[in-house]
Amino acid sequence: MGGHDFDPGYVEEPFRSLCADYPGEEVYPAADFRVEWGPVFHRGRLDGRARVVVIGQDPAQHEAITRRILVGAAGQRIQGFLAKLGIEAGYVMVNAFLYSVYGQGGGERHADDPAIAAYRNRWLDALLVDTGVEAVVALGRLADRAFQAWKATPAGQGAEVAYQRITHPTAPESSARGDEEAYERAVEAMLRNWNQALERLRPAIRSPDVNRDLVLYGTALQPADYAAIPERDLPAGLPAWMRSRSWADRVGRTRDLKRATIAVVVPGDARPW
């Protein structure tokens, strides 16, 4: 036995309706989005307790299985970022895109699609208009564009909330492409960028979950800079290993099979047999 926390999901309005009426292939073309895995909506508090909204980019393979966003490496890094601000439970995360981007440039091509923005803005309205949210953090350029598009709406113009765009948590992996030195430089640059954002965000967050002194990042990511996804963020009954490290992969001998397949593998040290 033992008390397990879990995310109760999409119970209250307007979130219940947002999860019943979402755009499909007619808005997210299958050539550029993995619509076949269904939309993945959010992670975090939908009950008014959020103080920080995080805007990510798009869900990937781990998210297709857990049905919550930002649970892979990027999520664990951003979890550590929020902890530095004293935010351990009071956050909610949404993505610029409801479906995983497929192929190169798909995100760019659809960054300003009005129908994509219209639905996303309904989420941002629900999270940011007349709520307790004090700051918004956008992960990377497409997330920034999503926020700016909302900020240009009447609701967005009226909202007063601190805002920082930061380097996407897995940008170093993307830019370095396996080059160890390039990776280290990219991480260092990212953490410099994150430190600036932390210093700007800190005063905006008047009611953190925990009051703690701001400890900035060093020049490299330490193990403590990754925080496991809290149990309370995932649906009931998911095993603990789905909240840490890497356990889902797109595999397949052909391009077609690889798009069609996600292999879920219990990590070695989480095998009880």
Next chain:
Amino acid sequence: MGGHDFDPGYVEEPFRSLCADYPGEEVYPAADFRVEWGPVFHRGRLDGRARVVVIGQDPAQHEAITRRILVGAAGQRIQGFLAKLGIEAGYVMVNAFLYSVYGQGGGERHADDPAIAAYRNRWLDALLVDTGVEAVVALGRLADRAFQAWKATPAGQGAEVAYQRITHPTAPESSARGDEEAYERAVEAMLRNWNQALERLRPAIRSPDVNRDLVLYGTALQPADYAAIPERDLPAGLPAWMRSRSWADRVGRTRDLKRATIAVVVPGDARPW
């Protein structure tokens, strides 16, 4: 867009607490149960609208991904069985075991474990004591033992509810082991058994979702005898193909890897690209 229905999940008590406090490896030994995939609790209505409770055996690979029970072939057959009784939404399904049975005989060995029964009986109490449920259907022998164990409790003794044990919906596959003729005979025997149960259950169900004449099964399963899992039974955002046919498999070159892996493959005709 378009209205998508989904299961809101474990919102109300006592279900919220039942999904927070569930037995783990200390009750379900990892040698006999796939505890590594987490518990899978139920499928169907938890809001008092259920008229029929179905007791299944244990979740398998599809259920580990959708986090709802009886969504594979067995679930689609039992969905058709319920439809013949006019029950299209008013059901709730739970399993004898919270975790998938691993290997031969694991289910038998733990069929009478008191700690397994104690937790399961909390679910059956919640579903059967002072509710609108009019009938219980147990799928196979271990499900029958689970019901009998509950029936022997004080709460069970006090409950008045019609009850039928029926042949497990995938028993023909298990017994025939690939022999086509044996399979056909086993299906015919199963459908005879199901027809008897239908005739006994029909008068007990006073408030079906739909009033329809009872049409019994023939001697073989027809395509119409499989019903897709309703969208309203699964969590928000799951793609439609997760509610029909077969799309998850345990794969791996070694026994260890096979236990550790579930491969999810989008069916060919559900690939929009």
